[in-house]
Amino acid sequence: MSHLQNSLTLRCLPGPARLVLTVFLIAVGLGYLAALVQLHVQDSRSGTPLPTVADVILKYTGKQWLDTAPPPPVSQLEKLIMGPIEGAPWNGTGSMAPAFFHKDGAGFKREYEQADPETQKRLMAERNGEREALRLWIRTPDEQRRAAYEADRFVPPPQAAPTHITPDYRHPDGAIKVKSILNDRCARCHAAGAEQENYPLETYEQIAKYLVVPPSIEVPPGGGWVAVSTPISIEKLAQSTHAHLLSFALLFSATGLLLALTDYPPLLRYILAPWVLLAFLADITLWWLARLSDLYGPYFAMMIPLTGAVAALGLTLQILLTLFHLYGSKGKTVLGVVLLLLALVAVFVYAQQIRPALQAKRERLANNPPESAQPSPPAGLAPKTD
Numbered sequence: 001m002s003h004l005q006n007s008l009t010l011r012c013l014p015g016p017a018r019l020v021l022t023v024f025l026i027a028v029g030l031g032y033l034a035a036l037v038q039l040h041v042q043d044s045r046s047g048t049p050l051p052t053v054a055d056v057i058l059k060y061t062g063k064q065w066l067d068t069a070p071p072p073p074v075s076q077l078e079k080l081i082m083g084p085i086e087g088a089p090w091n092g093t094g095s096m097a098p099a100f101f102h103k104d105g106a107g108f109k110r111e112y113e114q115a116d117p118e119t120q121k122r123l124m125a126e127r128n129g130e131r132e133a134l135r136l137w138i139r140t141p142d143e144q145r146r147a148a149y150e151a152d153r154f155v156p157p158p159q160a161a162p163t164h165i166t167p168d169y170r171h172p173d174g175a176i177k178v179k180s181i182l183n184d185r186c187a188r189c190h191a192a193g194a195e196q197e198n199y200p201l202e203t204y205e206q207i208a209k210y211l212v213v214p215p216s217i218e219v220p221p222g223g224g225w226v227a228v229s230t231p232i233s234i235e236k237l238a239q240s241t242h243a244h245l246l247s248f249a250l251l252f253s254a255t256g257l258l259l260a261l262t263d264y265p266p267l268l269r270y271i272l273a274p275w276v277l278l279a280f281l282a283d284i285t286l287w288w289l290a291r292l293s294d295l296y297g298p299y300f301a302m303m304i305p306l307t308g309a310v311a312a313l314g315l316t317l318q319i320l321l322t323l324f325h326l327y328g329s330k331g332k333t334v335l336g337v338v339l340l341l342l343a344l345v346a347v348f349v350y351a352q353q354i355r356p357a358l359q360a361k362r363e364r365l366a367n368n369p370p371e372s373a374q375p376s377p378p379a380g381l382a383p384k385t386d
């Protein structure tokens with residue numbers, strides 16, 4: 001009986017069957033590589049080939065390790081007005097500061113370029129004064145802020161008042177015309193009938209939407225895991241679990257079974273055949289532990305890349321060992337050449353496509369660091385079924 005068992009190997013299968021298995025195993029390998037690309041696209045936010053451990057922790061727990069408290073949060077309006085003058089995206093997550101300078105629609109750029117250095121300095125100071133004044137106004141308690149807007153008269157605290165400001169926006173007594181500034185600089189586009197009429201900024205109510213200050217982030221002394229964004233939703237996690245389990249469990253059972261039916265030493269087969277399936281189950285278990293455990297979530301999340309790597313290693317071994325088991329010495333040679341060619345293609349694609357793309361992504365990120373990370377669903381080749 002035991003003799004019969006031992007002689008039952010894939011090598012005994014007819015040629016066509018072994019050919020099918022060969023193509024199947026290569027397809028699984030390629031599919032796995034594609035899954036890695038997908039994982040990069042979905043979850044890597046730092047321009048690294050694969051998501052970093054910090055990316056994974058953020059995704060499953062919404063937390064980040066912080067040593068010191070980040071700068072106090074400010075309203076979206078303040079962020080957009082005080083944002084960079086150049087280099088940030090021209091939208092609600094970037095900066096609207098150019099609207100005070102080269103995008104003022106009133107010839108600032110020409111005036112600036114033709115002016116002497118002294119005048120240039122004054123022009124910049126005046127425009128920055130408008131921004132400073134708006135910031136002071138934004139930080140005023142709501143009731144006074146509204147009154148100052150409606151009256152177009154904002155009296156800044158004397159010690160903080162901007163020294164320079166475009167003369168048109170100052171009342172004779174020094175009070176600042178905040179509503180006029182907002183009308184000229186912003187409502188020019190953000191008004192009914194204008195370019196950005198979907199986001200009007202013509203009344204206090206419309207502006208107030210962007211005046212909300214997010215709650216500040218508390219960091220325990222000595223640093224700690226701090227909730228900085230929303231973790232992946234339970235619905236998405238459940239959907240991803242279900243899709244992954246149904247498709248990958250079948251796939252990894254197949255590759256495991258095929259390895260089990262080779263003539264490698266029994267101990268190797270006992271370990272390697274269920275390896276990928278077990279690592280995969282551990283991976284999914286960790287998703288849930290990371291998401292659900294408030295206290296230890298980040299530590300569970302840290303192990304997710306590890307189980308991923310263990311699964312990848314196991315799958316690679318399963319595929320290669322089984323492929324080479326299928327053939328005699330001649331077939332092994334052909335197989336070696338085919339695999340070598342595939343590896344060359346992979347290296348070529350990496351050098352030509354992936355590396356430059358990663359480089360570009362890092363440069364983009366260096367210019368515009370992501371504000372707060374948006375979690376996305378776990379990656380996978382699995383079809384998104386409901």
Ligand code: HEC
Nearest residue numbers: 080081090091092096099103185186188189195196199210
């Ligand atoms: C030359 C036109 C223009 C000017 C002037 C302008 N913006 Fe914008 N603004 C835009 C564009 C374009 C967007 C992106 C809209 C989109 O996401 O579709 C935008 C988006 C915004 C948003 C995000 C809206 C939302 O809810 O997504 C806010 C807030 C905003 N601008 C505020 C301002 C402020 C404050 C000023 C004045 C300092 C200003 N804008 C001046 C063109 C302008």
